[in-house]
Amino acid sequence: MFAGLFVVVRGFEVHILAVSGVDGWAARADPVWMLSALSAVLSNLVSNVPAVLLFKPVVGAMPGAAHETAWLALALSSTFAGNFTVLGSVANLIVVEQARKEGVTIGFWDYCRVGIPVTLATLAMGAGWLAFAAY
Numbered sequence: 001m002f003a004g005l006f007v008v009v010r011g012f013e014v015h016i017l018a019v020s021g022v023d024g025w026a027a028r029a030d031p032v033w034m035l036s037a038l039s040a041v042l043s044n045l046v047s048n049v050p051a052v053l054l055f056k057p058v059v060g061a062m063p064g065a066a067h068e069t070a071w072l073a074l075a076l077s078s079t080f081a082g083n084f085t086v087l088g089s090v091a092n093l094i095v096v097e098q099a100r101k102e103g104v105t106i107g108f109w110d111y112c113r114v115g116i117p118v119t120l121a122t123l124a125m126g127a128g129w130l131a132f133a134a135y
Contacts, residue, residue: 009050017057027061031070032131035059039074040081040123044088048078069134076126084119086111 029035035055042051052074059070082089086096086108096106 005047005050006053009046009053013054013057017054027063029058029062031062031066032073032127032134035070035073036077036123036127039077040084040119043078043081044084047087048082048089051081052078069130072134073127073130076130077123080119080122080126083115083122084112085115088115088119 035058039051039055042054045051046054055070055074059067059074062070082092086092086106092111096111099106
C-alpha cells in the first residue's frame with residue numbers, strides 16, 4: 001500500500017501539478033499558514049509522507065528566502081496532521097491493526113474524537129509559533 005502511494009503521488013506530480021500553474025500561486029503563497037492548511041488536508045487524503053512529496057514543486061516555486069520556512073511548516077503540519085484521523089498516517093493504520101490483533105478495537109470515530117481536537121490545537125500552536133519565529 002505504502003509503495004503504491006508513492007507511485008500515485010509521482011504520477012499526480014508529473015501529470016497534474018506540472019501543468020496546473022502551481023508556480024504562479026506558490027510564488028505569492030504564505031509559507032506557513034497556506035502550506036500548513038493544505039498539508040493538513042492532503043495528509044489525510046494520501047497520508048503525510050506522500051503529501052509532503054507533492055509539495056516539493058510548490059516549495060521550489062516559492063521565493064528562495066521562504067524555502068526554509070516552507071519546509072519547516074510542511075514538516076510540522078504533515079506530522080501533526082497525521083493525528084487527525086486514522087488515515088492521516090500509515091503508522092496510525094499499523095497501530096490500529098496491531099491493537100485489533102490484541103483484542104482492542106479503535107473505531108474511526110473513536111479515533112477522531114481525540115485526534116481532531118489534538119490535531120487542531122497542535123497545528124494552531126505550531127504554525128503560530130513558526131509564523132512568529134519566521135517573521
